[in-house]
Amino acid sequence: MLETEEISKVAMEQPALAPKAFIHQKFGSKALYRIEEIKQPIETSCSGLPFAQNVQCLYICHLDLPELSVRSDPFPRKKDAEHAAAKMAIEKLGLQSKPNNLTPQEALGELVGRLNGFFTDEFLFSIHPLAGHIKVALRRADDHVGMIPISIVAGCDVKVNNLCKVLNPKAASDPLLVVSLIIRAAQMSTAILICNERWICKQGSYPAGFSQSVKNLAVVSAENMHVKALFIPLSCDKVVETLTLNFSESQYYMEEIARKLHSADSSHIVVSRTVGKAASEMRLYFSAPGVPDRTSDNVERNVNLDMSLNERASYLCGQNVYGDAIMANIGYTWKSTDLFYEDISLSSYYRLILGKLPDGNYKLSRGAILAAELPTMYTIRSNWRGPTPRELLCAFCRQHQLAEPLFSIKSLDGAEIAREHCEFKIMSKSERPYIDVKVNGSKSDLHRIEFDRATSTFRCEVKIISKKRFPLVLIKCSFDDTHRKESDAVQSAALKVLSWLNMYSRQPDIPMESLLEFAHADNIIVSSKDLLSELSTCSSAYDTKMRKNFSLVSSCTARHRAVCDKGMVLCKIDGPDSGIFATPGSVASISYAVVLMKADSSLKEVLESNDEFEFEMGVGAVINELESCVSQLTVNQSAQFIVELPSRDLILSAAGPSAKFISQSSLHDCFLEFSVKLLQVMDPLEDRIEQALFSPPLSKQRLEFAVERINELHATSLVDFGCGSGCLLDSLLDHTTTLEKIAGVDISRKSLMRAAKVLHLKLSTTPIRKSIRSAVLYDGSITNFDSRLHEFDIATCLEVIEHMEEDQACLFGDIVLSLFCPIVLIVSTPNYEYNPILQRSSVLPSREYSEDKAASVRFRNHDHKFEWTREQFQLWANNLAERHHYSVEFSGVGGSGDMEPGFASQIAVFKRASNQLEKPYLGTEIPYEVIWEWNNGSIYNC
Numbered sequence: 001m002l003e004t005e006e007i008s009k010v011a012m013e014q015p016a017l018a019p020k021a022f023i024h025q026k027f028g029s030k031a032l033y034r035i036e037e038i039k040q041p042i043e044t045s046c047s048g049l050p051f052a053q054n055v056q057c058l059y060i061c062h063l064d065l066p067e068l069s070v071r072s073d074p075f076p077r078k079k080d081a082e083h084a085a086a087k088m089a090i091e092k093l094g095l096q097s098k099p100n101n102l103t104p105q106e107a108l109g110e111l112v113g114r115l116n117g118f119f120t121d122e123f124l125f126s127i128h129p130l131a132g133h134i135k136v137a138l139r140r141a142d143d144h145v146g147m148i149p150i151s152i153v154a155g156c157d158v159k160v161n162n163l164c165k166v167l168n169p170k171a172a173s174d175p176l177l178v179v180s181l182i183i184r185a186a187q188m189s190t191a192i193l194i195c196n197e198r199w200i201c202k203q204g205s206y207p208a209g210f211s212q213s214v215k216n217l218a219v220v221s222a223e224n225m226h227v228k229a230l231f232i233p234l235s236c237d238k239v240v241e242t243l244t245l246n247f248s249e250s251q252y253y254m255e256e257i258a259r260k261l262h263s264a265d266s267s268h269i270v271v272s273r274t275v276g277k278a279a280s281e282m283r284l285y286f287s288a289p290g291v292p293d294r295t296s297d298n299v300e301r302n303v304n305l306d307m308s309l310n311e312r313a314s315y316l317c318g319q320n321v322y323g324d325a326i327m328a329n330i331g332y333t334w335k336s337t338d339l340f341y342e343d344i345s346l347s348s349y350y351r352l353i354l355g356k357l358p359d360g361n362y363k364l365s366r367g368a369i370l371a372a373e374l375p376t377m378y379t380i381r382s383n384w385r386g387p388t389p390r391e392l393l394c395a396f397c398r399q400h401q402l403a404e405p406l407f408s409i410k411s412l413d414g415a416e417i418a419r420e421h422c423e424f425k426i427m428s429k430s431e432r433p434y435i436d437v438k439v440n441g442s443k444s445d446l447h448r449i450e451f452d453r454a455t456s457t458f459r460c461e462v463k464i465i466s467k468k469r470f471p472l473v474l475i476k477c478s479f480d481d482t483h484r485k486e487s488d489a490v491q492s493a494a495l496k497v498l499s500w501l502n503m504y505s506r507q508p509d510i511p512m513e514s515l516l517e518f519a520h521a522d523n524i525i526v527s528s529k530d531l532l533s534e535l536s537t538c539s540s541a542y543d544t545k546m547r548k549n550f551s552l553v554s555s556c557t558a559r560h561r562a563v564c565d566k567g568m569v570l571c572k573i574d575g576p577d578s579g580i581f582a583t584p585g586s587v588a589s590i591s592y593a594v595v596l597m598k599a600d601s602s603l604k605e606v607l608e609s610n611d612e613f614e615f616e617m618g619v620g621a622v623i624n625e626l627e628s629c630v631s632q633l634t635v636n637q638s639a640q641f642i643v644e645l646p647s648r649d650l651i652l653s654a655a656g657p658s659a660k661f662i663s664q665s666s667l668h669d670c671f672l673e674f675s676v677k678l679l680q681v682m683d684p685l686e687d688r689i690e691q692a693l694f695s696p697p698l699s700k701q702r703l704e705f706a707v708e709r710i711n712e713l714h715a716t717s718l719v720d721f722g723c724g725s726g727c728l729l730d731s732l733l734d735h736t737t738t739l740e741k742i743a744g745v746d747i748s749r750k751s752l753m754r755a756a757k758v759l760h761l762k763l764s765t766t767p768i769r770k771s772i773r774s775a776v777l778y779d780g781s782i783t784n785f786d787s788r789l790h791e792f793d794i795a796t797c798l799e800v801i802e803h804m805e806e807d808q809a810c811l812f813g814d815i816v817l818s819l820f821c822p823i824v825l826i827v828s829t830p831n832y833e834y835n836p837i838l839q840r841s842s843v844l845p846s847r848e849y850s851e852d853k854a855a856s857v858r859f860r861n862h863d864h865k866f867e868w869t870r871e872q873f874q875l876w877a878n879n880l881a882e883r884h885h886y887s888v889e890f891s892g893v894g895g896s897g898d899m900e901p902g903f904a905s906q907i908a909v910f911k912r913a914s915n916q917l918e919k920p921y922l923g924t925e926i927p928y929e930v931i932w933e934w935n936n937g938s939i940y941n942c
């Protein structure tokens with residue numbers, strides 16, 4: 001169980017939102033402010049002013065919201081007019097989250113007053129949704145003239161609901177309780193009459209002739225309307241279906257809903273609050289189970305009621321819905337007295353459910369339900385697409401009636417980092433703080449990393465507190481984010497919590513212990529029992545019933561199998577190779593279409609398509625198969641691949657108008673076919689910097705540096721450690737060198753595939769240097785020794801070590817010089833001291849660096865695990881060289897070695913002291929896997 005006291009203070013101190021900010025939060029760009037300027041005469045012009053001031057300029061603000069328009073009083077300042085309009089709108093819509101600090105007694109008084117207001121003569125001429133209901137009721141020909149169902153009062157007026165919540169907090173989730181509270185309040189009023197505990201109306205009649213004038217008002221405009229709605233059966237085993245509500249001009253629409261729900265009349269119908277968007281009139285309707293006396297604690301009845309809780313419908317609206325339910329988008333609005341109605345498709349229902357899942361809002365707002373996935377990592381703002389993790393987490397909490405997440409940031413300086421992370425430390429004022437890393441696990445062999453005191457790490461803590469049992473902490477996550485902006489730390493932390501919640505929602509039957517283990521690994525503390533009870537209403541949507549897969553395409557033929565054993569997708573690629581491809585950290589722009597297909601071609605429905613869709617590579621922002629396919633394409637190439645069907649609800653969410661047809665079709669033997677085209681690639685930030693600021697780009701300068709060393713040495717064999725997509729090896733083939741044998745090693749299979757493609761093309765088509773006799777690409781980690789690469793003339797390791805954990809980089813150093821034993825080893829890595837120049841530069845294509853000038857110096861790439869100063873690099877290299885009898889010289893590219901702060905990219909060239917190895921290596925260790933091999937023109941391809 002987590003501590004609670006400290007939280008209450010923080011949460012209490014949260015400032016209330018200003019009216020404009022509140023409107024913005026609720027309606028976003030749908031809130032339209034228009035300022036009208038009016039001139040008003042001033043009665044007495046002020047003496048002493050040089051010109052007589054006869055008129056004064058005033059401003060009126062018109063605020064248009066989807067469901068309401070208001071007009072402020074005139075104000076001398078535009079700002080005040082806007083403020084007043086926003087305040088009016090909030091009051092009219094009853095949006096204030098809680099009437100300020102009312103006692104239950106005061107709330108009851110206000111409730112009686114509010115109800116009285118609805119049954120005055122003037123109210124009928126106001127534009128309030130309830131006025132429409134009363135006007136139709138006055139046209140009734142039966143005994144219930146002028147009477148409206150009690151539940152519609154709460155359904156149409158948020159303020160009534162809010163007052164009921166003060167009377168009993170359980171009213172927030174229980175519309176039956178709200179009905180009981182309204183009855184109680186109405187009984188205290190002499191102006192209101194309650195009939196059969198179901199109807200409510202004015203006590204006494206409206207003035208003579210009044211009813212006639214009301215009848216003349218247009219209430220229901222069209223004749224014989226047909227509105228598509230949804231039927232959500234009580235039993236989760238029965239599917240949700242569409243149904244048509246038929247209205248005629250003379251009929252009250254609630255009566256048609258009652259008829260469809262097999263209820264005697266509209267007074268038996270209970271209405272939920274609106275579902276979905278702010279402007280929506282979408283609600284759930286159900287038959288009131290028995291006499292709705294919920295104010296007394298009748299346990300027996302509650303038990304029975306629980307049995308008939310419609311889980312799916314309750315989850316959608318966040319209120320208890322009993323029995324079969326109808327979801328319809330219909331009602332009177334604040335804008336007009338006419339009945340508003342809109343069809344609801346089956347797909348909208350599944351989208352609503354999807355929107356409540358932690359990753360659902362991301363998929364929906366990206367318009368990519370089948371293609372997008374919630375990314376696993378937040379790298380930099382400029383690479384993120386769609387709502388930010390923080391926005392997504394806030395939306396999730398709001399939807400699940402959890403309190404808004406609290407984020408608190410703490411900045412740790414270098415000294416604090418060292419203090420928190422290591423056992424060995426010196427912290428005198430004159431010395432820089434440092435961490436000692438053990439090399440080869442030995443305490444005597446320590447590698448020292450020093451911190452700049454100004455280097456910041458941000459620790460972001462996220463807390464989600466229960467609204468119902470305030471201030472109980474349900475989730476707490478503490479997360480360190482090194483060398484980045486505070487806002488990035490917040491986003492990363494929010495994403496972590498979201499990802500954990502996502503795991504829970506995807507596998508509702510996952511044992512709690514495993515869930516907690518995952519949480520623990522991510523530094524997330526969960527008050528499991530309490531969290532589950534808070535989220536219990538979602539259990540049905542998280543239920544396997546809802547997320548059950550269609551039967552998977554077991555009969556999928558070999559031709560159809562998309563994913564091969566190594567996680568690569570087999571895709572049919574069209575178009576010439578343009579040489580521009582997307583690597584991790586870059587942003588790919590693609591167009592794609594997803595078609596639902598049946599193996600015998602009897603079904604072919606386009607489910608989703610996007611003409612331009614951008615996503616960051618390498619962070620899981622799209623489904624695996626799509627990322628794998630895109631990584632094999634070059635710009636302007638297109639490809640097709642197929643995948644097995646995802647869950648039923650996901651297909652139906654994406655299906656749009658065809659959802660009804662699809663839900664009735666057998667999806668046995670169906671699969672999804674993706675057609676993708678790579679339109680454009682935005683390079684990773686590090687590459688963008690290197691290309692924008694250096695000419696030739698640093699990668700080219702590093703290559704030229706290596707070629708010079710190869711020629712100096714007359715090297716005949718070269719291995720590139722961490723060869724990536726083979727840039728160095730490929731470019732070497734364009735130079736005249738003495739090389740005969742080249743090899744590359746990397747752990748990224750995707751990069752190796754690309755390298756193989758490029759090298760294969762060049763070696764087999766261009767009449768290249770005859771000198772090359774063999775080329776091999778290996779899949780393996782450079783921290784493991786493979787005897788096939790023993791004693792090459794030259795080894796390169798360019799911009800790789802900083803992508804490994806620091807201890808692994810140190811291990812690589814030892815392995816390469818003690819076991820691989822090249823004559824020359826070239827290692828390059830960024831010079832951390834050069835970063836301020838890059839960050840200050842105005843030529844940077846990304847806004848990322850220019851955004852926060854005040855922030856600390858950060859790494860060049862989110863994937864860098866460390867970046868060393870010249871001193872740190874030289875300390876590492878000198879110690880390493882000494883341990884393994886190598887000499888070392890320092891150089892670099894970009895900038896100058898003679899001027900502060902040195903080269904942009906620092907290079908160490910290690911040379912073996914003796915030409916002959918003391919002990920030749922005799923063993924055979926071959927942990928690497930050959931990915932591709934070329935020998936004197938004969939090709940061996942894995």
Ligand SMILES: C[S@@+](CC[C@H](N)C(=O)[O-])C[C@H]1O[C@@H](n2cnc3c(N)ncnc32)[C@H](O)[C@@H]1O
Pocket residue numbers: 699721722723724725727728745746747748751780781782783797798799800803804
């Ligand atoms: C920034 S890229 C550099 C690629 C290439 N050397 C160049 O200069 O273009 C870093 C590469 O190191 C690889 N890498 C990281 N850790 C590795 C390891 N332990 N073993 C092999 N390769 C590794 C990554 O997969 C990636 O391809």
Ligand SMILES: [Mg+2]
Pocket residue numbers: 686799800802803861864
């Ligand atoms: Mg790098």
